[in-house]
Amino acid sequence: MVLLLSVIIAVLVVIIGGLFHREKKRNLSILEITNKISDILDQETAEKVLVPTSDRAIRQLLTQINRLLDNKQKVFADYARTKDSQKKMISNMSHDLKTPLTVILGYTEKLNHKNVLTAQEEEQVIQRLNNKVNSLITLLNQFFDLVKIESEDYDIPLSKISLSEVCRNSVLEFYDLLVSRDLRVEIDIPELPFYFHGNKDALHRILSNLISNSIRYGSDGGVFGLTVREEGDCVAVDVWDRGKGIAEIHQERVFERLYTLDDARNPQFQGSGLGLSISKRLTEEMNGWISLSSSEPYKKTIFTCKFKQLTY
Numbered sequence: 001m002v003l004l005l006s007v008i009i010a011v012l013v014v015i016i017g018g019l020f021h022r023e024k025k026r027n028l029s030i031l032e033i034t035n036k037i038s039d040i041l042d043q044e045t046a047e048k049v050l051v052p053t054s055d056r057a058i059r060q061l062l063t064q065i066n067r068l069l070d071n072k073q074k075v076f077a078d079y080a081r082t083k084d085s086q087k088k089m090i091s092n093m094s095h096d097l098k099t100p101l102t103v104i105l106g107y108t109e110k111l112n113h114k115n116v117l118t119a120q121e122e123e124q125v126i127q128r129l130n131n132k133v134n135s136l137i138t139l140l141n142q143f144f145d146l147v148k149i150e151s152e153d154y155d156i157p158l159s160k161i162s163l164s165e166v167c168r169n170s171v172l173e174f175y176d177l178l179v180s181r182d183l184r185v186e187i188d189i190p191e192l193p194f195y196f197h198g199n200k201d202a203l204h205r206i207l208s209n210l211i212s213n214s215i216r217y218g219s220d221g222g223v224f225g226l227t228v229r230e231e232g233d234c235v236a237v238d239v240w241d242r243g244k245g246i247a248e249i250h251q252e253r254v255f256e257r258l259y260t261l262d263d264a265r266n267p268q269f270q271g272s273g274l275g276l277s278i279s280k281r282l283t284e285e286m287n288g289w290i291s292l293s294s295s296e297p298y299k300k301t302i303f304t305c306k307f308k309q310l311t312y
Helices: 002-043 056-111 119-150 163-180 200-221 275-285
Strands: 159-162 184-188 195-198 223-231 234-241 289-294 301-308
Touching: 056 119, 119 275, 159 163, 163 184, 163 195, 163 200, 163 223, 163 234, 195 200, 195 301, 200 223, 200 234, 200 275, 200 301, 275 289
Parallel strands: 184 223
Antiparallel strands: 159 195, 223 234, 234 301, 289 301
């Protein structure tokens, strides 16, 4: 009996000792983890917490801690990008507004010296002044539109609309401008209506932006094209040209706010960098996708909008 009790006590001592040792190791691991987290947060590094351990619970804890640290890094990176974007936006807005205002001021000063202007020259200055004021109004409207579109409560009413119909009307609006630029026009819009769940005004705005961009930056290729087609269970519209194209380094950024195509395609023109950003947001509001394909200069630059097709 005494021997049995001695064995039991010995076993209990071993178990308790093992548990104590295990608990001590766990506490040391937790202390090491705590110190490493503190160092990472204080030094703002992108390190992970790496502590060798056979404790399953500790390993699971480390996994979750490292996930949190990854999320922290992502939040910081997103914040830095947003901050840089805001700085650039303010700088570009200041430039985009200052330039036309300076030109307008110059025209008004000319008009104040009527005695040095002939009637014809005065009329030309007034026309240029009017054009510049209209450009400034358009720019301001684009800024306000983008702010409105990006607000959380922005919503556009969606209904069954015909992609083919809106595309025809949009091309017709630009027909005179296309002809005046001596562009060969290649339009392929089937008789089928190609319905999808969208908004006519929003789609017209998207197409107007894409067509005007194509004319502005791609007219040196001598061709403008618009194609409406089916793609799987979607309907798509391609707006394309054979201009200088867009370098691969620019393609990921063309839909960003205030990122202009001037350097990428045609430095003779200056844009606000808002049109494509607005087009992207409006496309997304209609549950669609917008993409760019541009491989080589003077081959084919294509902006494509796709939407889920309605079959009823």
